[in-house]
Amino acid sequence: MAQITAQLVKDLREKTGAGMMDCKTALSETNAEFEAAIDWLRKKGLSQAAKKSSRIAAEGLVGVATVGNAGAVIEINAETDFVARNVLFQDFVDSAAKIALEVKGDIEVLKTKPHPGESRTVADQLTHLIATIGENMAIRRAAALAVDKGVVTSYIHTAIRPGLGKIGVLVALESTGDTEKLNALGKQIAMHVAAAQPQFLSTDLVDNASLEREKAIYRDQAIAAGKTPEIADKMVGGRIRKYYEEVVLLEQPYVMDDKSKVSQVIEQAGKDIGAPIKLSGFVRFALGEGIQKKEEDFAAEVAAVSGIKA
Numbered sequence: 001m002a003q004i005t006a007q008l009v010k011d012l013r014e015k016t017g018a019g020m021m022d023c024k025t026a027l028s029e030t031n032a033e034f035e036a037a038i039d040w041l042r043k044k045g046l047s048q049a050a051k052k053s054s055r056i057a058a059e060g061l062v063g064v065a066t067v068g069n070a071g072a073v074i075e076i077n078a079e080t081d082f083v084a085r086n087v088l089f090q091d092f093v094d095s096a097a098k099i100a101l102e103v104k105g106d107i108e109v110l111k112t113k114p115h116p117g118e119s120r121t122v123a124d125q126l127t128h129l130i131a132t133i134g135e136n137m138a139i140r141r142a143a144a145l146a147v148d149k150g151v152v153t154s155y156i157h158t159a160i161r162p163g164l165g166k167i168g169v170l171v172a173l174e175s176t177g178d179t180e181k182l183n184a185l186g187k188q189i190a191m192h193v194a195a196a197q198p199q200f201l202s203t204d205l206v207d208n209a210s211l212e213r214e215k216a217i218y219r220d221q222a223i224a225a226g227k228t229p230e231i232a233d234k235m236v237g238g239r240i241r242k243y244y245e246e247v248v249l250l251e252q253p254y255v256m257d258d259k260s261k262v263s264q265v266i267e268q269a270g271k272d273i274g275a276p277i278k279l280s281g282f283v284r285f286a287l288g289e290g291i292q293k294k295e296e297d298f299a300a301e302v303a304a305v306s307g308i309k310a
Contacts, residue, residue, distance in 0.1 A: 022044075
C-alpha cells in the first residue's frame with residue numbers, strides 16, 4: 001500500500017473540506033489514490049468537492065483589458081496581499097494585461113515584449129520589480145477572447161482599481177446588434193460567471209471523463225441508498241441534468257433572474273435588439289485558485305492528530 005503522509009491528508013482536506021480522519025480513512029480505502037479518495041468521500045456524502053472551486057492560497061492580482069471585439073485576462077502572483085496594494089505592482093499588472101491583449105494571451109510572447117516606458121522586456125521588468133519590492137512574483141497565466149462581429153466584455157470582482165482585482169471575467173458575444181446593448185448584456189453575464197463559477201460553456205463541451213465520473217458517483221450513491229440498479233440508472237439521468245445546471249454556463253439559472261436559464265436570457269436579448277446573439281466563449285480567473293500556500297504548522301497538526309508520518 002502506498003504511504004499516506006500528513007501532507008497528502010492535508011491536501012485532501014483542503015480540496016474536499018472533509019474532516020481530517022475522514023480524509024485519512026478515504027486514502028486508506030483507496031490505496032492513497034488522491035482522485036479515488038475524493039470520489040470515496042463524495043459517495044459517502046462527506047465531500048462536496050465538485051461544487052467547490054479550489055481554495056485560494058496565493059496573492060497578487062488579476063487584470064483585464066478589452067478593446068471592442070477582443071479582450072484578455074491575466075493573473076500575476078505575489079507572496080503577500082501587501083504587494084497587491086503596491087502601486088508599482090498594480091501598474092505592472094495593468095500594463096501586462098494590455099500587452100496580453102496584443103499577443104492574444106500568449107505568455108511566452110508577452111514576456112519578450114518591451115515593457116512600456118522601460119528599456120526592459122516584460123520578463124526583465126518583473127525581475128526588476130522582484131528586486132525592488134523584495135518579494136517573489138510570477139506571471140501565472142493569461143487568456144484572450146475575440147469575435148469577428150460583436151463584443152468582448154470584462155468584469156472585475158472586488159476591484160481595487162479599474163481593471164484590477166481578485167476575480168476577472170471575459171465574455172464574448174457574437175452579434176450584429178447594437179454594441180452598447182451588447183456590452184450591457186455582456187457585463188451582466190460576466191457578473192453571473194463571477195458568481196456562478198461555470199466550468200463549461202455548453203453541454204456538448206463537457207468532457208466525457210467528467211461526465212462518466214459523475215454518472216458513476218450518482219449511480220453508486222443511489223445503490224447505496226437501497227435502489228435497484230434499474231432505478232439507479234433512471235435516477236442518474238435526472239442527476240446529470242442537475243449537474244449540467246451547476247457547471248454549464250448556458251444551462252445555469254441566471255443569477256439576476258433565477259426563473260430563466262442563461263441561454264433563455266440571451267435568446268430574449270437577441271429578440272429585443274433585433275439580431276441573434278451567440279455566447280461564443282468565457283474565461284474566469286480567480287486569484288490563486290489551485291495554488292496552495294505552504295503551511296508547515298498545519299501539516300504538523302495533521303501528523304499529531306492522525307498519528308502518521310509527516
